Every structure is written in C-alpha cells, then in structure tokens.
Amino acid sequence: MFERSCAFRHSAIACAALMAACAAAPAAQAQQAPKAAAATHWAAPQVEPDSVTDGSVTVDGKTIQYEAVAGTLVVGSTDAQDVGIGLNGKYLPGAEPNLPANPADRPATARIYYAAYFMKNAPKNRPVTFLYNGGPGSSSMYLHMGAFGPERIVLPQDASHPAAAPYKIVPNQYSLLDASDLVFIDAPGTGFSRIYGKNAAKAFYGTDQDAHAFDRFIRRFLNKYNRWNSPKFLFGESYGTTRTAVLSNLLQHHFDLNGSIFLSQILNFDDSADGPEGNPGTENGYILALPSMAATAWYHHRIANAPATLLPWLTQVEHFALGPYASALLQGSDLPQSQKEAIAAKLASYTGLSAAYWLKANLRVSGGEFSHELQANDSITTGRLDTRYQGPALNPLSGSANYDPFDGALTSPYDSAVNQYTRDTLKYGLNQTYKPSAYGPDFDWDLRHNPPGERGWDASVNVMPDLANAMKRNPKLKVLLMGGYYDLGCTFFAAEYEDKHLQIPASLDSNISYHFFETGHMVYVTTSALKQLHQVAADFIRANENGNQ
Template sequence: MRKLSLAVALAALMLGSVVHAKEHDDKKDKPEDKPDAALIQPQSSESEGSVSVEGKRVDYKAVAGTLVLDGNGDKEDEPQVSMFYVAYFKKGADTGTRPITFIYNGGPGSATVWLHMGAFGPKRVVTSDDTHTPAAPYGLVNNDYSLLDASDLVFIDAPGAGFSRLIARDEDKGKRDEQMKERRKAIYSVDGDGHAFGKFIAQFLTKYGRWNSPKYLFGESYGTTRSAVVANILENEESIDLNGVILLSQILSFDNSIDGSQFNPGIDTPYITALPTFAATAFYHRKLPQQPAQLEPFLREVEQFAIGDYAQALMAGAHLDAARKQAVAEKLHQYTGLPVDYLLRADLRVTGGMFEHELQNDGGLTTGRLDSRFSGPSLDPMSKESEYDPQSSSISSAYVAAFNDYVRKQLKFGQNLNYRLFADVDHWDFSHKPPGVQGEALQQSTNVMPDLATAMKTNPDLKVFLNGGYFDLATPYFAADYEMHHLPIPDALQKNISYAWYPSGHMVYAHTESLKMLHDNVARFIGETDNLQRK
C-alpha cells in the first residue's frame, strides 16, 4: 500500500471507498502516454431494460457515455476533460415533470460504482452483511430498491476515474505532459472539481432537454463536500435552482474529522462528535461493561454526555484536575469499552484509528472504519492504530468485478478500456474559496458549510436531506448533525433540513434493511419536494 500524503490522509475520512484509493497504482495507465483523439468527441451507447422496485415494474432506457468539458477564459474552446456517466430514463415519462437526480461518490477522485451497484442502479451486487464476501462469481440481482421509481438517475464518474479522462492533445510528449500537469492542477481541487461537475450538469441538461425537470443532487462522503460547492455554483453562477440536495455520510468541515484529529491539536470537536459512534460500535460488538437493551436510547444518552461533561473536560485542557479526569475516563469506559488506563494515557482523546485497533485487540481483531460492524485479523496487534479497513477488504472486489462485467455486457460500453476505480489525486488541492471571499482561495482546513448556507439563502425553497449510519467511523453521524445545526443560516431555514439515521455504516446501502429505508426515505423526499414546487 502506498503511503498517503498528509492532505489525502486527512481527507481519507470521506468516501467509503477512499481507503482503497491508494491500494492500486494509477501510474501504470497514464493518459498522457499518447494523445487520444477519441476523447474529444462525446461517446454514447444506448440499451434498454426493466427493474422491479418493491413490486412495481419500471421500464427504462440506459445511456452510458461521455460529455466533453471545455476550459475557462482563454481555454474555453479547449477540451479539458471527458466525463463518463450512466443515465437511466424511465420510458414514457414526461421530461418536463419527471425528476432527475445527479449521483456521485466522493474520494476525492472516486468512480461511482458504489452508489451505482450498491444503492440505486437497476442492478445490485450481493455482498455479505458484516463479514468478508467470498470471491467470484458474485451475484448481480434486480435491485428492489432502485431509485428509478422516483427519479431518472445520472451516475457520474469524477474526472480521471472510471472511464472519465483528462484530455491533453499536443502531439509533442513534453508539451502534452505539461498540459496534463496543468489539467491536474486545475481540476484536482475542491473548486476545480466543483466547477467540473457544475459544467457537466448544465451540459447534460442541454443535451437531454431536462432544463425544466425537478433537479436533485445526491452525494456520498466527499460527494457531500462536492454537493455543497456544486449547489452554490449552480444556484449563483449558472442560475439553476435545485429542488433538493441529498447528503449521505456527510463531511462539510474537515476540522470535524476524527481521522485527522491527531494532526489538529486544540480542536476537540472531532472527539466529542465521534463518541456516539464509538459507543454504537462497542454496543454492536458487545464490548460494553453493561450492555444496554436498545441502541438508540443508549446513543441519546451518550450524545448528552458528549456535549456536556465530556466537552467541558476537553475544553479545560491542562486545567482539568486529576479527580475529574479520572471520573470522565471511567464514564468513557462505560460508553466505549476501552480500558480506563488506556483512556487516561490517551489524555481522553482517542482517534478513529486508535479505537479501531484497540476495541477488539484482545481477540487479535481490527474493527472496521467505514462500517464498524465489520472485523478482520489485525495486521500488527502491537500497532497504535489500525492499518487497514476490514469493511473495504470485505466488499470492494465484488463491486469492482460486478461493474466491470455489467458495463461491458449490459450497457455495451468500455470495450478495451480500463475502468479506474480512482483517479491519481495524490496532490489534491484542499484549499477553497468560499462565497464572498475575494482574491485567492483560503489555505485552511476545508470547510464548505458557507457554500451550502449560501445556496440555501439564495434559494430559500431548497430542501436538504441528511442521511448517515450509526456505525460509520469515517464520517460519524453526530459530526454531520453538528455541522447542520451550525450552518450560518437563519433559524427559519433550519426547517428545510431533514434527517435520517440507519443501523449501518458509511455505505448505508450495504445493509439490505437500511437500503430499503434509504430508498423509501429518499423517494419520499423527492416526491414531497417535487410536489411542493408545483403548488
């Protein structure tokens, strides 16, 4: 496994699949090895199918293809990136009233196989619930919880991922390499990525005549970061009002990252907001000194302790006296199952990686990060932190194999092309220029809360639906809840935000019962917000 740069390491809390991002080597397949004239022409392949969603048949047309995005300013006529998508259109629907939802994973730089093959596409790959999925052949079944009953769907791969490619056209290799370097710098960044997705959506609306359709964004993990940026770009640069923004496993402010907390001394919020997820995980693995009867009442109790006595103890810093520190450690032991002496030696501050390594270390097991219901043999029982994610190792192969087979055999796209799970984004630029900032982007921990707030204030009808899993140690649900309740918006706009939590992890949909709940909740949200706009 390649070592992560600090920036990527701090960002690794995002997409469920980001852990795998650095477990392969993109550099074996560089686009700049030779100019590819085919990239500058949009490609597409059409097919047809049907899906049964909770007993209701939906016939659809599928289009797998690419759109080519040009640059800005003096490069506005110069192709920059070819972005791959798979769109599903319900047959016979009125495109003027039929909702359309743009869906993407995060990474940053991830393909969207996870949401496509696990959540809302017409076919779903079958994986084990909380254990390692056996090797191929994998099951690909009708997705009873595809979102096609509620909306047309557009799954988008980030630039450089999937079949999406950055474009460099010069015949001279040296100049082409320099072009590619410029492309990466411009696009592999918070703002460059956001503008690329904004351009793609606007171009897609034109190509398929969907300007008057109800429009939704659905992002997972870093995709929620992207959604905040894109929502503001669409609202305030492209004059495209959205009906709704649906967020799954949210992170808007990276200061709230429990993974990056060890690099961020003086910021105690991540420890506070991760505690309920630590407690949920200990509950699941029966590591608590006294096992509660039910999860959710227990979590409400832990949440109150987290924002009360625990927060006060951490804020006291070196002023915290020994007796009070001992009392807090003993309470943390009751809520996490970690030994009191361990908690004291950690100064009451346990990172996600420490917790994942320590919780089941007495049995030689590492606890999952993206879904802490999973466990796997520890690579090094003497390590301070976990060294891999058992959940990622348990299901990734199934998703990759299923999509590579499906896209070529059923969608008829990608023959002789390499489908990249991740783009080569080792040097992603996390600086960001929020709304209202003049001059250069801010060199600080990424925070796109102002972007979502600005989109909501400039479109006060915009509705936001936040979803998260109780067993997600990458983007803890209580951190997402904290962010939403600290958005810089008027109190009156808080009513535009709704919430749903699930007994699952980062990839909520990897748990079948949670997938059904997610589908039903999102379909209801789209139906209610669509109808609201028509009144």
C-alpha cells in the same frame, strides 16, 4: 488509501499552489498548429460513441421500462474554455485555440463518463437526480451497483468478507428509478472518465476544481437532453457531500435545485475523527466521534451491562459528549486530575476501552486508534467506514489501525460487478479500463477552498458556508441528511452537528430533514437498510419535485 473516505490527515493538506491549466501556449508552439487546422483537433481524444440500450426493473411491484445511455461529455477546465467546446467534444467554429501539436501541451479538459437512466413514456419534466460517490478520487460504482441503479450486487448480510467471484448481480427492486431519472457520474480520472492536457491533474483534482467540473458537466447534460425545466436533485455520498455543498452553491447561479441529498456527510474536515491529533486545539473530531465509538462498542459486545437497544442509550452518550466531555477537553491543562479520571471512567463505560487507555491518551482517541484498540486483545482490527466489519490485525503492536477491513471486503465485489455490468448490459467500455479510483503515486488533491464571499482557509476544508449560501439564495431548497451509526469515517453526530450550525436563519432550519440507520458508511450494503434508504430518498424527491407549484 482514501477510497470513499471523508478527510485527509491534516499533515497531507498543504498542497502545491494551483497553476493555470489553460494558459495560452507560447507563440512558438502556436505556430506549430496553424489556426486553420485547429478545427480538426478534439478538445480531448475521441473515444467510443455513447451506447444506448433498453431495460426494465420492477420497484414496489411496478415495472419500469427505461432507456440507458452510457457515454461521455467533455468539459473544459475554465469557464472561458468550456463555452467554446460543443457537446460533441469539438471546439465550436470560431472558438478554436491555436492548439500545440503535442496533445500534452493543450489546454486541460476532462471527458466525464456517465450512466443515465430515463424512464420511457414518462411525464414531461420528470425529476432528474445526479449521483456520485466521493473519495475524493472515487468512481460512482458504489451508488450505481450497490444502491440505486437498475441492477445491484448481492453481499453477505452478516458484515463478513464476501467469498471470491463469481458475485451475484440481481435486478434492483430498490432502484430510485421509480421516483426520478438517474445520472451516475464518474469524477474526472475515475471509471471511464479521463483528463487530458497541460497540468490536467492540477486543473481537476481539488475541492474547487472538481466542483466546477461537475457544475459544467451537469449544465452540459441538461443541454444535451433538454432537461432544464425538470426538477433537479443532487445525491452525494462521503466526499461527494463536500462536493454537493460547493456544487449546490455554484449551480445556484444558473438554476434553483429542488433538493440536495447528503449521505455520510463531511462538510468541515475539522470535525473528522481521522487524525485530529494533527490539528491540536481543535477538539470537535474527538467530541463528535464519541457516539459512533459507543455504537461500535455496543455492537461488538464490549459494553458492560449493555442496554438491549442502541438508540436511547446513544442519546445519553450524545449528551455526555456535548456536555461533560466537551467541557473537559476545552479546559486543556487546567482540567483537574480528579475530573480527568472521572471523565476517563465514563468514557471507558461508553467505549469498551479502559480508563487507563483514555488517561494515557489524554482523553483524546482518534478513529484509527479506536479501531485498533477495541479488539486488540484478540488481535482483531475493527472497521472504519463500517465498524461492524472486522479482520485480523496486520500489526498487533501498532498504535493505530493499519487498514480498513470494510474497505478490504467491498472493493473487489464492486469492481467486478461494475466491470461486468457495464460491458455486458450497457455495452460500453469493451476496450477500456474502468478505474475504481484515481489514486496513484501522482494523485495529489488540492484541498484549498474559497467559500462564497470569503477568503479561503489553507489549513482545512469547510464548505458549510457554501451550503448555507445556497439555502439563503434559494429559500425553497430542501436538504436531506442521512448516515450510519457505525461509521467512523464520516460520523453521524458530526454531520448532524454541521447542519445544525449552518449560518442560516431559523426559518430555514425546517428545510433540513435527518434520517440515520443502524449501518455504516455505505448504508445500502445491508438490504433492510437499502429498502429504508430507497423509501426515504424517494419520498424526499416526490415531496419536492413540484417546486413552487
């Protein structure tokens, strides 16, 4: 299951080539739908109209009155097609193609669902922030119902599996509405978003296809609500950070962003702790995961003579990872046995795994192997996206974790919360199915990517050039990187490493700020961390909302 994950295994990266989703229909099909009748056809099937409701939320002692809009916007799968579609989802006069009679043969479109919150009586050109989760293939219900929407779900604070429904939903005193208007976007095929037409999955399920869809959606949203002159921010989590890097560069062709916020970042999939054994010779996945493994072992009391506090000791682990450990791995088979044994002993002291296990693994342990092995003697599997979580091992004899206890603990509460809230409060989707994700037997994400000015690399995704290009084209663009120490899906050290290796001049290094938390992937599941997350994000928006003024 890829829910909220950062990277596919490399063995899954080879995808079928993208087909032209908007190719002209054969002449025989065109004759079945005369042009004179084409104006009556929708770009995508019509669904229920937008719902507008009013609400209020108190943040930092200040009550904010807001208008909420739950609705959809239609985008095309190519720029040429997209410009012919109006805000109502119909083709504009004169832009109607000769549509085939069969809707499945028509050019691919996506009807993208969003929940937008606008503060009433707000100053002109108030900031607007676009928020989304990752997957790829995940809806935005986690950021919406867990972090920054006006209402949020309450979860146990001891990293335990919540009891079954009913779940408690409360006003969110940490909503980001105090700093910005908010737009939560469900990716095509997730939430209430739907894809239609010929080769629709290939047209929208891919690194570049997805980013283009979000680019078109955001520009349509700015048109619909006349927000072109508002300060604009992006907020992506997990694979949403991959999307944000590409999107920051795409949007740069239309306007300057004020800021991009990355939570639990992955820009270069070669830096992932997921399946690095499938990409031999690339050692970053092992090196950059070590600090998160150490933090996890410290949290679960698997470290002998453990320090009282995490952070000073974690700095020591980071230095070892980039120094002796990296050097040892880069030597490959030339590494002397005595040095190998010394490195294994040090790794054991940092991770709670035995030196013998590290030697057996040739000093290379993936995230899944670590999650299985750390508490294997107790038949317990350690979490992946938030390693504070744990659960019974499904197969104690397995070599790697068979599931993520964190994911198992959180999916049900969030799914229940977003379904109740959207229908009861936003008054939308009464007769529709909310899809937490797009996953299914036919879900196949095209990971190929063409970075700006370069040829694509089929083996792995690396969108660092996109973010670097956006920052160079807009030297005033500010970047905020945040994450959790207990995240083995998108490790904090890898994220920091990526931002410190962007191909940007030294003068732009100060445009990037960093903040990490003693939590996991979804920082906000811990209320004390959510409070900090809100403060850091709100301060970032306020500091950069005035642009060049």
